Amino acid sequence: MASTKSTVTNTSTPARCAWVNEDPLYIDYHDHEWGVPIHDDRKLFELLILEGAQAGLSWYTVLQKREGYREAFDSFDPEKIAAYDEEKVEELMANPAIIRNRLKIQSAITNAKCFLKVQAAFGSFDAYIWQFIGGEPVHNHWRTKSDVPATTPQSDAMSKDLKKRGFKFVGSTICYAYMQASGMVNDHSMDCNWYAGKE
Template identity: 80%
Template sequence: MKTEPSVAAKSTSCARCAWVNEDPLYIDYHDHEWGVPVHDDRLLFEMLLLEGAQAGLSWYTVLKKREGYRRAFDGFDPHRIAVYDDVKADELMKDEGIIRNRLKIQAAITNAKCFLKVCEEFGSFDKYIWQFVGFEPIRNRWRDIREVPATTKESDAMSKDLKKRGFKFVGSTICYAYMQACGMVNDHTLDCDFANAD
């Protein structure tokens, strides 16, 4: 995850990771989603699409447009997105509710097709993607946000295999952010009340 400047969320009852700002949207994401294991294929696809959209931007920027993406991309339904054509891509380029980058829009369409192929091969995307962490979340014990890596050997392996399967915008840094977002790793720092959450 690309972090924001270290602005700790103000709360009288809860300590959070240093990357969280004061926006209730960001606080809610940190408290209820980030680092929580995801096994639902639709949500796994949603996060893959959003992490790809993040490339070169902050996660906060993408998070603020999440509802726009849900609307524009048919609730992140990979079956619908996989059949988007050039007319639909042109339409999306005019949608102010999303990040209007043609390469990222085309990548979402390509990734939907690749996602469906993986689901067909493995029975679900969940069974495929969780193999990269041995089907168990990696629980890290970082003292400081500066210790959190941008990539790991697991994200390198994930990135290499996704690229081999035709996925786009799946470099190792994006893959590690995806692993954090989907709870494949728990990178809440030790000074955060959510560090030991299940």
């Protein structure tokens, strides 16, 4: 029998950003989602809620619970979430598939209501949120993970305006992470195979 040891060609492993671990879930997220421009309101809303849930935790922790969130939060339907009552909050607090933090759960309900108001005022949340970077993705040129800023003037402006509109868990650091994840900025490091930008 011929040996199949020829499969040991690990030199083809693409270079990725330093923050990616070995979990296939995280690798897939980095390769196919992070930094890809999002213009779908439902996806932008989901990301807003998940970034808020991340506060004080790692994105990896949130990503591991994303499917649980989708199930628990009605596939991130803002109209349904805006109508959640105290009984629903208690149900969510008992759900181990999500991060059981009362303030974060309540903020998701508040943010759903605010999100619907923004949609009504601007025609779409997409039109509103992308204005903070002029409607086009910003392609940065960071050499290492430590070069990447935690906040920018654009994330400061976004945070300030979201807070003014009543949104919760939208500090400037959260807003910048949101900009990275939604493809408003491309922060793949220069040594990453995905640095050139995503379609």
